[in-house]
Amino acid sequence: MIKRIIIGVIFLGLGVAFLLQKQHQRKQASELAKRQQEQSQRAHASPSVAASASQDLPQVKLTPTLKSAPTAKPKPTPMLPKPTPMLRPSP
Numbered sequence: 001m002i003k004r005i006i007i008g009v010i011f012l013g014l015g016v017a018f019l020l021q022k023q024h025q026r027k028q029a030s031e032l033a034k035r036q037q038e039q040s041q042r043a044h045a046s047p048s049v050a051a052s053a054s055q056d057l058p059q060v061k062l063t064p065t066l067k068s069a070p071t072a073k074p075k076p077t078p079m080l081p082k083p084t085p086m087l088r089p090s091p
Helices: 002-045 049-056
Strands: none
């Protein structure tokens, strides 16, 4: 009888802990989504100072980089390992 009560209390305790954990995860996910939505709205609401300043600057042309000398291709490694010799035959 006491054993069943103890098992029941442990089971209920684990169930409550699981539910609290799920509620906490949902709360964090909703807060994160809310923050991302606010940041998205803020980013699209008005042009930032950095964006407007970069539009006033002349466009910079990129210089092409020199390609490195071709290197020899590495040899492919075998997929299967080398067979190991048997030490002694089993009887």
